[in-house]
Amino acid sequence: MRMLSVLSRLAWRYLWRNHRRTIVMLGAISIGAWAMIFMTALTRGMVDQMILDGISALPGHVQVHHPDYLDDPSINNLLPLDDEELERRFAGAGFVAWSSRVKVPAVITSERESRGVTLLGIDPAAERGLTFIDEENIDGRFLEGPDDKGIVIGAKLARTLETEVGKRVVLMSQDPDNDIADRGFRIIGLFHASMPDHEDGYVFVGKRVAQNMLRIGGATTEVVFLGDDYRNVEPTYEQVLAAVDGSVSVKRWNEVATYLGSMLEVMDGFVVIWVIVIFLALSFGLVNTLVMAVFERVREIGLMMALGMKPSAILGQIILESMLLLIVGLAIGDLLAWASIQPIKDGLDISIVAEGMEMMGASSILYPKLLLQDVVLANVVVLILGFLASLSPAWRASRYEPVEAITKV
Amino acid sequence: MNIVLRLAWRNLWRHSRRTWLTIGAMVFSNTLLVFMISLQFGMYALMVDNTLKVFTGHMQVQAPGYNDDQKMRQVVPDVAGLAASLRESLGSDEIAARGWAFGLASSAERSYGIGIYGVEPDFEPRVSSIPGLVTEGRFFTDTNDPAIVVGAVLARNLRATIGDEITLLGTGVDGSFAAAVVTIVGIFDSSVVDLDRSIALMPLGAFQDVFFMNGAGHQVVLFADSLSAVGTLRREVEGLLPDGDDLVVHDWDALQPGLKQAIQADISSAFFMYAILVILVAFSVLNTQLMSVLERTREFGIVMALGLRAGRLGRLVMLETALMGFIGLILGAIGGALVTSWFTANGLSFPGMQEMAAQFNLPARVYPSVSFLSALLGPLVVFLFTLLAAAYPALRLHKVRIVDAMRTN
Numbered sequence: 166m167r168m169l170s171v172l173s174r175l176a177w178r179y180l181w182r183n184h185r186r187t188i189v190m191l192g193a194i195s196i197g198a199w200a201m202i203f204m205t206a207l208t209r210g211m212v213d214q215m216i217l218d219g220i221s222a223l224p225g226h227v228q229v230h231h232p233d234y235l236d237d238p239s240i241n242n243l244l245p246l247d248d249e250e251l252e253r254r255f256a257g258a259g260f261v262a263w264s265s266r267v268k269v270p271a272v273i274t275s276e277r278e279s280r281g282v283t284l285l286g287i288d289p290a291a292e293r294g295l296t297f298i299d300e301e302n303i304d305g306r307f308l309e310g311p312d313d314k315g316i317v318i319g320a321k322l323a324r325t326l327e328t329e330v331g332k333r334v335v336l337m338s339q340d341p342d343n344d345i346a347d348r349g350f351r352i353i354g355l356f357h358a359s360m361p362d363h364e365d366g367y368v369f370v371g372k373r374v375a376q377n378m379l380r381i382g383g384a385t386t387e388v389v390f391l392g393d394d395y396r397n398v399e400p401t402y403e404q405v406l407a408a409v410d411g412s413v414s415v416k417r418w419n420e421v422a423t424y425l426g427s428m429l430e431v432m433d434g435f436v437v438i439w440v441i442v443i444f445l446a447l448s449f450g451l452v453n454t455l456v457m458a459v460f461e462r463v464r465e466i467g468l469m470m471a472l473g474m475k476p477s478a479i480l481g482q483i484i485l486e487s488m489l490l491l492i493v494g495l496a497i498g499d500l501l502a503w504a505s506i507q508p509i510k511d512g513l514d515i516s517i518v519a520e521g522m523e524m525m526g527a528s529s530i531l532y533p534k535l536l537l538q539d540v541v542l543a544n545v546v547v548l549i550l551g552f553l554a555s556l557s558p559a560w561r562a563s564r565y566e567p568v569e570a571i572t573k574v
Numbered sequence: 575m576n577i578v579l580r581l582a583w584r585n586l587w588r589h590s591r592r593t594w595l596t597i598g599a600m601v602f603s604n605t606l607l608v609f610m611i612s613l614q615f616g617m618y619a620l621m622v623d624n625t626l627k628v629f630t631g632h633m634q635v636q637a638p639g640y641n642d643d644q645k646m647r648q649v650v651p652d653v654a655g656l657a658a659s660l661r662e663s664l665g666s667d668e669i670a671a672r673g674w675a676f677g678l679a680s681s682a683e684r685s686y687g688i689g690i691y692g693v694e695p696d697f698e699p700r701v702s703s704i705p706g707l708v709t710e711g712r713f714f715t716d717t718n719d720p721a722i723v724v725g726a727v728l729a730r731n732l733r734a735t736i737g738d739e740i741t742l743l744g745t746g747v748d749g750s751f752a753a754a755v756v757t758i759v760g761i762f763d764s765s766v767v768d769l770d771r772s773i774a775l776m777p778l779g780a781f782q783d784v785f786f787m788n789g790a791g792h793q794v795v796l797f798a799d800s801l802s803a804v805g806t807l808r809r810e811v812e813g814l815l816p817d818g819d820d821l822v823v824h825d826w827d828a829l830q831p832g833l834k835q836a837i838q839a840d841i842s843s844a845f846f847m848y849a850i851l852v853i854l855v856a857f858s859v860l861n862t863q864l865m866s867v868l869e870r871t872r873e874f875g876i877v878m879a880l881g882l883r884a885g886r887l888g889r890l891v892m893l894e895t896a897l898m899g900f901i902g903l904i905l906g907a908i909g910g911a912l913v914t915s916w917f918t919a920n921g922l923s924f925p926g927m928q929e930m931a932a933q934f935n936l937p938a939r940v941y942p943s944v945s946f947l948s949a950l951l952g953p954l955v956v957f958l959f960t961l962l963a964a965a966y967p968a969l970r971l972h973k974v975r976i977v978d979a980m981r982t983n
Contacts, residue, residue, distance in 0.1 A: 183868075185864055185868070186861060186864065186865060189857060189860055189861045189864060190857075190861060192857060193854055193857035193858065193861070196850070196853060196854065196857070197850070197854055200846075200847075200850040204843075204846065204847065204850075207843075208843075236730075237730070237731050239684060239731065241684075270686055270687060271687065272676075272678045272687040274745070276749070277645070277749065278645060278646065278676075278745065279676055279677075279678075279687075279744065279745050280676055280687070281676060281686070281687025281688065281689075281772065282687070324643070325643055325644070325645070327645075337678065338685070339680075339684065339685045343682070343683050343684060343685070345685070423929045424929045426929070427925075427928075427929040428929075430925065431924070431925075434924070434925075439847070442606065442851075443850065443851075443854070445602055446599060446602060446603055446851055446854040446855065446858075447854055449595050449596065449598045449599030449602065449858055450595075450599060450854070450857060450858035450861055452595055453592055453595040453596060453858065453861065453862060454861065456591055456592060456595065457592060457865055460589075461869070
């Protein structure tokens with residue numbers, strides 16, 4: 166133990182003997198560490214937002230459908246469980262939120278234009294936390310209950326249809342017997358969504374109104390459940406699975422939204438690759454610094470060995486020097502990363518490429534997300550790989566023959 | 575060989591290990607840069623190509639405002655005539671007229687809202703990949719055939735197949751009710767579910783009949799010889815438009831703003847990473863050259879005492895760096911080209927890529943190819959920054975005081 170404290174003090178002093186070299190190296194390590202963490206936080210934030218947006222674009226964490234519904238989202242693939250049955254099985258089971266919906270394709274027509282949309286019959290009270298609708302940001306008002314006779318459409322869709330709050334539109338779909346099911350609605354609200362596609366594609370009506378219009382009684386097409394965390398949906402999944410039989414299909418969000426699911430995996434991989442690439446770029450400089458540090462004090466090392474210092478102590482000292490350099494560099498880098506994320510924590514506006522981000526499924530405000538696990542990963546990877554990289558120069562230093570080393574000019 | 579050059583070359587190899595480590599950092603970064611840049615540019619080209627050749631084309635002639643609102647009545651009058659005259663004046667066949675309408679398609683069992691393109695049977699295959707993707711049945715032969723080609727998912731959802739009749743309901747250009755019975759003659763499979771689910775094609779003549787277009791349409795699609803020729807062609811087309819009609823030409827960037835922005839967003843995040851790599855290499859070089867200058871302080875003192883000016887020595891240091899950078903540049907460019915070529919032959923794929931690629935109309939396996947530009951761009955930037963990094967040690971020589979320097983150990 167005393168040996169260690171002596172060695173680390175020696176290592177620290179050696180580092181500062183050639184302070185320019187140490188400072189340049191520290192600069193490189195800090196920038197590397199900063200880049201690792203900063204970049205990771207940005208991409209994490211982006212993916213996180215994409216997934217939250219994606220999940221709020223209605224899949225929930227776990228969903229239940231008729232087995233054929235996902236392939237063919239039509240009124241003929243109703244859930245075999247009606248609302249009363251669902252209520253009995255899931256009410257009070259402790260989900261963060263759950264809701265059953267009618268979700269079918271429909272055509273909306275104003276006096277001017279018609280467009281294809283997805284009709285959502287919802288119970289607004291149960292949908293809290295499950296939709297992308299921001300009830301504060303609605304021109305007019307949102308639906309008040311499952312019996313609300315109004316319709317809420319996106320602001321962009323309203324522009325295309327040349328209609329507005331207070332005007333009437335006609336919704337057309339089909340009932341299970343393939344007869345046209347239609348009904349007039351008065352527009353009571355226009356919603357705004359961060360993704361223009363949502364503003365175009367979805368219209369909301371009361372669940373029971375939709376059920377009447379489509380003549381399906383108390384039936385719905387999907388039930389969605391929200392658990393605590395999108396990264397861990399297994400408990401919710403198991404719970405839902407236990408409550409139903411094989412007549413319905415139960416899916417996790419990443420099975421429904423495969424793009425988002427794979428995005429998450431790819432990003433996890435990207436973080437590791439990015440950290441390793443940066444480290445490799447750093448490692449050349451690190452090894453170089455150590456090689457030089459050993460080279461310029463060959464005589465000294467020889468002398469220490471002649472005085473009886475064990476090769477293992479020399480080895481330990483060079484490695485200690487490398488570790489000290491890395492730890493200080495990492496600490497500065499971590500601090501820099503934290504300091505540079507702090508001011509943009511409330512969102513970085515990248516709306517200049519908004520439509521491009523939408524193509525990737527992301528919104529135009531980026532919220533960097535600093536995860537402890539990523540910081541730990543970056544630091545640990547650098548320390549471990551740094552240790553391995555310093556083994557070779559340290560090993561060489563400990564293998565010097567004292568007599569040769571002392572006499573070396 | 576020039577004496578300064580020889581001197582610089584010898585100085586480099588005094589510490590061959592250090593030199594190789596520094597070159598190693600350059601080669602590593604250069605290889606990575608060449609590969610990544612080749613991959614990126616290859617993907618962008620594919621992305622643009624695959625996206626534009628579905629429907630967008632390189633540019634379109636439209637009525638003003640149509641690009642934003644896509645309203646039925648924003649028409650191009652005598653659209654087939656305009657396309658024909660453009661084909662004649664420009665001497666190109668990659669020009670076709672189209673109409674677009676929204677309608678409700680009903681089979682015996684199901685109804686879905688879809689987008690319907692009215693297309694010219696003879697010329698649509700030149701401007702769109704869809705006719706080539708007809709996997710069952712055939713594409714159109716006669717422009718007045720009451721026929722329709724639907725996407726594979728739509729056909730499945732409609733429970734309809736070749737020869738079945740479909741009822742179309744929609745709104746005509748004057749706001750009146752439009753209805754028609756058409757026969758499915760072909761089914762296309764683009765493997766993009768959204769397209770296959772919601773798009774159908776009709777011959778232009780029949781389309782104009784059904785929607786009371788009176789010879790009008792909504793767009794004339796054009797392809798230039800290459801992306802870089804788009805600007806020239808656009809000006810030519812603008813000059814050829816009939817004076818009386820109020821028409822505009824939009825290029826692909828205006829038609830698909832998401833595409834260019836997605837590329838820009840990707841480029842900016844990639845360039846951040848490249849910049850970090852380049853900076854780390856620059857630090858590595860700075861460290862090495864600083865060391866090599868410091869350890870030669872005495873030597874420099876002596877030659878300066880003999881009458882050599884600091885500027886000359888500074889050039890020597892820069893020359894050493896340039897030699898080192900040049901070796902790094904050559905080896906890195908070769909290394910990068912080799913790595914890229916391996917992937918050119920074998921293709922690149924990683925888990926999750928398929929889903930991600932589908933989002934951007936890319937194949938699940940990409941084949942990057944190396945070009946002169948992509949092989950030299952990254953390494954040249956690294957080379958420049960290398961020289962920049964050596965400027966500090968080189969300029970430092972001006973501060974050397976000869977007598978002190980000669981006394982240094």
